[in-house]
Amino acid sequence: MTCPGEIELARALSTGGDAELAAHLASCATCRAAWDATRVAIELARELPVAMPSPPRREEMRTAILAAAAGPAQLPARRSWRVPAIVAAAAAGVIGYFATHAASPPSAHTHGTVRPAPGARYVVSAIGPDEVITLSEGELDVEVEPLHPGERFRVVVGGSELEVRGTAFHVAADAERLVEVAVAHGRVDLTPDHGAPATLAAGQAWHATAFAERTRSPSPRAPSAATELREAEPLAEPRDPSAERRVLSAERRDPLAASRVPSTERRDPSAERRDASAASGNPSPSPSAATAIRGRDPSAASRVPSTERRDPLPPAVGRSPSAERRVLSAERRDPLPSAVGRLPSAERRDPLPLPSSRAPDEVAYDDAWAALRSGDFGRAAGSFSRVVLLVPDSPLVEDASFWRAVALARGKRSAEAASAFRDFLDGFARSPRAGQASAMLGWLLIDAGAFDDAARRFTAASGDPDPQVRHSAGAGLDALAQRKR
Amino acid sequence: MTGKLVPLRRVSGDITEMSDEALVAACGTGDAPALGALFDRFHTAVYRFAGRLPMTDDLARDDLVQATFLEIRRAAPAFRGTSSVKTWILGIAANVARHTLRAERRRRAHQARFLERVAAAPELLDAQLERRKLLARIAEALARLPRDQQIAFILCDLEQLPGVEVARALDIPEGTLWRRLHTARKAMRHAIEKAESRP
Numbered sequence: 293m294t295c296p297g298e299i300e301l302a303r304a305l306s307t308g309g310d311a312e313l314a315a316h317l318a319s320c321a322t323c324r325a326a327w328d329a330t331r332v333a334i335e336l337a338r339e340l341p342v343a344m345p346s347p348p349r350r351e352e353m354r355t356a357i358l359a360a361a362a363g364p365a366q367l368p369a370r371r372s373w374r375v376p377a378i379v380a381a382a383a384a385g386v387i388g389y390f391a392t393h394a395a396s397p398p399s400a401h402t403h404g405t406v407r408p409a410p411g412a413r414y415v416v417s418a419i420g421p422d423e424v425i426t427l428s429e430g431e432l433d434v435e436v437e438p439l440h441p442g443e444r445f446r447v448v449v450g451g452s453e454l455e456v457r458g459t460a461f462h463v464a465a466d467a468e469r470l471v472e473v474a475v476a477h478g479r480v481d482l483t484p485d486h487g488a489p490a491t492l493a494a495g496q497a498w499h500a501t502a503f504a505e506r507t508r509s510p511s512p513r514a515p516s517a518a519t520e521l522r523e524a525e526p527l528a529e530p531r532d533p534s535a536e537r538r539v540l541s542a543e544r545r546d547p548l549a550a551s552r553v554p555s556t557e558r559r560d561p562s563a564e565r566r567d568a569s570a571a572s573g574n575p576s577p578s579p580s581a582a583t584a585i586r587g588r589d590p591s592a593a594s595r596v597p598s599t600e601r602r603d604p605l606p607p608a609v610g611r612s613p614s615a616e617r618r619v620l621s622a623e624r625r626d627p628l629p630s631a632v633g634r635l636p637s638a639e640r641r642d643p644l645p646l647p648s649s650r651a652p653d654e655v656a657y658d659d660a661w662a663a664l665r666s667g668d669f670g671r672a673a674g675s676f677s678r679v680v681l682l683v684p685d686s687p688l689v690e691d692a693s694f695w696r697a698v699a700l701a702r703g704k705r706s707a708e709a710a711s712a713f714r715d716f717l718d719g720f721a722r723s724p725r726a727g728q729a730s731a732m733l734g735w736l737l738i739d740a741g742a743f744d745d746a747a748r749r750f751t752a753a754s755g756d757p758d759p760q761v762r763h764s765a766g767a768g769l770d771a772l773a774q775r776k777r
Numbered sequence: 778m779t780g781k782l783v784p785l786r787r788v789s790g791d792i793t794e795m796s797d798e799a800l801v802a803a804c805g806t807g808d809a810p811a812l813g814a815l816f817d818r819f820h821t822a823v824y825r826f827a828g829r830l831p832m833t834d835d836l837a838r839d840d841l842v843q844a845t846f847l848e849i850r851r852a853a854p855a856f857r858g859t860s861s862v863k864t865w866i867l868g869i870a871a872n873v874a875r876h877t878l879r880a881e882r883r884r885r886a887h888q889a890r891f892l893e894r895v896a897a898a899p900e901l902l903d904a905q906l907e908r909r910k911l912l913a914r915i916a917e918a919l920a921r922l923p924r925d926q927q928i929a930f931i932l933c934d935l936e937q938l939p940g941v942e943v944a945r946a947l948d949i950p951e952g953t954l955w956r957r958l959h960t961a962r963k964a965m966r967h968a969i970e971k972a973e974s975r976p
Contacts, residue, residue: 299952302959306933306940326966333965334934336915342828343835344821353839354816357846358809668836 295323305330352667407433424448427465435460436478451485461492473498495665653679653686664695669703672696673712694725701732710736727756731764738771747772797862805853812850819866820846822936826870829931831920845870860942867936868946871928911972918968926961933958 296304296313304313305327317324345353406414409431422444425434436445436456447454447463452470454463459478464471473482474497482498483489492498660675676696679688686692697712713733717726730753737746746768753765795803795811797818803811823845827838848869856865919927932943933954944954 298959299955302955302962303940305962306958329966329969330962333915333962333969336912336969337919337930337965338935340829340912340916340919342825343838344824344828345835345839349839350820353842354813354820357816357843358813360843360847361809361812361850666836 295320301327305334349667405435407435409433422446427463428468429465431462431464433460433462453483455481455483459494469500471500651686653688653692657688657692660692660695660699664699664702669699669705672699673703673705673708690720690723690725693719694723694729697729698732701736706736706739710740727753727758727761727765731756731761731768734765734768738768743772743775798856798858801849801853801856801862801865804850805856807850812846815849815862815866816846819863822863822867823870826867826931826936827874829919829935830874830924830927831916841870841874844873848873860939860945864932864938864942864946867932867938868943868948871932871947875924875928911969914968914972915965918965922961922964926957926964929954929957930961930965934962 296316300313301323304310309317317327406425413429414425414427414432423446425432425447427447427449432447434447434456436459439445445456447456449463449465449470450468454461454473456478459480460476461478461480462472462474462476464473470484473480473492475492475494477494479494480492481489482492484498484500490498656675656678660672660679663669663672663675673696676692676699679686679692680696693712693716697709697716700706700709700712703709710733713729713736716723716729717733720726723729730749734746734749734753737743737749750765750768750772753761754769756762756765795814797815800811800815800818804815820842823842824838827841827845830838830841845866849866852869856862860868919930922930928947929943932938932947933940940954940958941951944951947954
């Protein structure tokens with residue numbers, strides 16, 4: 293037999309070869325050497341490490357896929373939308389179709405689905421490849437599938453315009469005036485009729501009210517009124533009612549807004565408490581409260597004035613795997629807000645185009661929050677650390693220290709998290725977050741078997757003004773008491 | 778966003794007892810639990826495939842995995858059973874990877890950084906570190922391969938899928954697959970030889 297050709301050899305290496313090849317290899321040193329060397333290379337390549345996702349990440353991905361697959365922008369259905377969309381658009385163009393739509397069912401367009409709230413008035417002004425929805429009044433939830441090159445999707449409100457590329461967002465108008473835009477995922481380019489253009493990334497919102505207020509009383513650090521961006525449910529997680537432990541909810545605080553507010557204002561705990569008290573005492577939204585972003589609990593969000601953007605407790609720590617699985621299962625039952633918020637990671641990574649003059653601590657802080665929202669807890673912890681390292685006297689250090697500990701806890705780095713919480717409590721003993729930190733540290737200490745220390749931490753947290761913190765501390769003390777019995 | 782519900786109707790029968798092919802068929806009708814079940818069964822293989830493709834980071838892999846399963850749902854009605862479901866799914870993953878220009882840019886960026894790291898690596902002395910260095914050479918060689926050859930090598934040699942099925946899943950002639958595989962293997966072999974020939 294002559295030496296085998298490359299195709300024959302390649303096939304034989306995969307299928308094992310036949311007796312004739314085996315005989316040849318036994319007699320041809322050159323082919324034998326190539327054969328053996330190739331097999332060694334393959335075996336070595338099989339040893340290359342492959343990173344697999346953590347179980348929570350896998351669940352997150354599963355949820356996101358199911359939510360995305362169930363979305364209206366299903367590719368197989370896409371072509372079938374064109375006919376009704378064209379008909380609808382033609383009707384709009386010819387007879388000036390101008391409708392008041394009911395909340396359901398959603399109407400399909402070429403690039404996505406518009407879901408109008410009751411009373412919304414909008415018209416399809418143009419269809420693809422440059423689709424335009426003109427909104428006059430009311431609210432729309434819009435989901436747009438990723439666009440191909442040359443395709444556009446725009447929503448026009450009076451003189452304002454939103455341009456999107458594969459996203460889901462909420463838009464509200466009042467008398468042909470843009471009132472609010474909130475982006476669930478993807479990115480929206482906003483050109484308001486007044487103010488500078490802005491790009492909103494996932495979890496951010498633009499509010500006309502905030503814009504108006506800001507123009508009346510400009511903050512010295514506000515880079516642009518139109519970039520009044522707020523966070524939308526960065527880490528809110530469903531509660532696990534069966535879990536003995538308190539499932540600590542997420543912070544909704546707006547890191548960007550915080551970074552733009554003078555530090556004296558931001559770090560005044562009494563002012564924050566006053567805001568919180570006002571929020572709890574007056575559930576009717578202030579003008580800016582109407583800008584609440586649709587999240588896991590939209591009704592709750594709409595009740596909370598934007599001055600109180602945070603849940604008092606950070607996300608759960610030390611949950612058992614089973615508890616976590618239950619939470620994730622619950623999330624699948626109500627998958628959209630969280631799932632869509634976490635959808636394509638490329639979108640999650642979209643950087644926020646803020647002015648380049650931002651301070652490095654702010655950049656790191658924003659990056660940390662983006663990572664925290666996306667579940668990349670390692671990067672979040674690292675970026676929060678950078679805030680402290682880059683600008684040790686930054687007004688963000690206190691928050692960064694706290695959230696670094698939270699990120700470590702959520703990343704299951706319990707020992708490091710406990711240490712970080714201790715550092716935070718040592719450095720910021722009078723922080724309004726001290727109670728939260730103590731409670732979270734208490735649970736970590738229970739996991740670590742340090743029950744006496746845990747009891748001390750829970751006791752310290754039990755005097756916190758926030759009822760949720762006190763509840764968490766009480767639950768911790770109860771758990772310790774039960775353990776003793 | 779409000780008002781959107783993910784359909785969670787069940788496929789008929791116990792989903793855990795359904796064959797892979799039946800799940801694909803159910804998925805083709807838009808059945809979300811079937812897609813979930815396919816994810817449960819095959820996400821490890823897809824993640825492993827994505828993890829073996831030189832990419833920048835975990836998030837890029839997540840992108841690929843997510844895009845693959847969404848594409849599975851889209852392509853499910855066209856599944857004809859000419860290969861195993863696993864091969865079909867990995868073929869989809871390969872096609873997604875191959876057609877993602879952004880991933881390609883990431884790959885090149887990653888490759889550049891990787892090569893910098895390799896070049897900057899200190900001299901390693903002991904046997905364990907030598908082996909690690911050899912593996913780094915293999916990884917480097919894999920990263921240098923054109924994407925099509927990477928895919929052929931990963932599917933056939935690392936995932937050990939039948940070449941005939943792989944060719945079908947990638948929609949290429951079998952001879953093309955073997956040629957790509959041969960070139961890829963040769964490059965990997967040379968990487969080892971180069972590493973071993975260095976003092």
